[in-house]
Amino acid sequence: MVGTAYSKSLTATGDSPITWRIDSGDLPNGLTLEENTGCISGMPTVAGSFNFTVKAENSAGDDTKALSINISSASSGHDGGDSPTPDPEVPITPIATTSNAISFGSLTAGYTTPPIQTVTVKNTGDQSVTLTQPTSEHYVIGALSHNRLNKDETVTFTIQPKPGLVAGSYNESLSIAGTHGASASIALSFTVTEAPVTEAPVTEVPVTEVPVTVAYRGHIQNIGDYPLDGSWVNSPEPIGTVGQSKRIEGFEIRLEDTVPAGMELRYNVHVENKGWLYDENNCTDWPKDGTYAGTRGESLRIEAVKLVLTDKDGQPYPGYSVYYRGHIQNVGDLPTESATWYTDGEKLGTVGSALRLEALLVRWSKMRPI
Secondary structure, three states: OOOOEEEEEEEEEOOOOOOEEEEEEEOOOOOOOOOOOOOOEOOOOOOOEEEEEEEEEEOOEEEEEEEEEOOOOOHHHOOOOOEEEEEEEOOOOEEEEEOOOEEEEEEOOOOOOOEEEEEEEEEEEOOOOEOOOEEEEEEEEOOOOOOOEEOOOOOEEEEEEEEOOOOOOEEEEEEEEOOOOEEEEEEEEEEEEEEOOOOOOEEEEOOOOOEEEEEEEEOOOOEEEEEOOOOEEEEOOEOOOOOOOEEEEEEEEOOOOOOOOOOEEEEEEEEOOEEEEOOOOOOHOEEOOOOOOOOOOOOEEEEEEEEEEEEOOOOOOEEEEEEEEEEEEEEEEOOOOEEEEEEEOOOOEOOOOOOOOEEEEEEEEEEEEO
């Protein structure tokens, strides 16, 4: 009643301390909410119906409740002591996890995904709670074994870093939330380091070999198909650019001159965001003899290549070898020694370092008996 002292304490289930505040709406004029006790008290000065929402919060989370207080006028003859309707109870249901932090350590780019970690969540409150499936940008979060938890029940899910993350630190807080203000978090950490740029074993071209012409053409960043007239570039000229910061996105290679019966030139490419386009260790399905390898129109760089000379069954062709060199972003010519070449399936370029292949030079030779 207007002009009559009012006092009413709100209650909530959950661990102390619990703090209170008005989340929306307004208390009657003259009344205040005590933050630490949840007591609404004071002397109402205006009659009317007042609707508001109160929020209770503790370390486990928060929850809200819609309430109303009706204040009668002094002339109505009612006693004081108008109460919030309904009598509020704002439950906060605590949940707990088996671990507050999970570290997946540090691995080098191109890593094998580290082992899966399993997390258990327990309802430590007094009422059931329904959890929401947690999500993450850099981690694969397995499905909750179930999402409704009664008191003292548990639920499990798995966590694992996503494959193929580039070099960097992946620290984030994984939130687990549910109804009745249930919430918990787990600090996740994982570091990916740069793969060292190392030169694969290289082979000097023996003076006993007879070079044979190789023809190729490709798709170059900001240029398109090269050569522009659809012709082919013949070795010893390279395909691509040097000093222009342009990526090779794809290419096709074929053998010129007289090719021995059954000989095939096969090639594989490692492409940004895709990896090796074909089985790295089995060349039988690699593109061959003028088939295009790579991408067009996706703005994806080739990062590494492998080439082999085989017979029709994909076995090494005896008496012949294929040799290749390239120009790599931020590295320069590989191999660094001008007289050396990669040969017969060795990797030219980088994997896990996000560096583009900018130029490629290929030759093949017949071994002449000494």
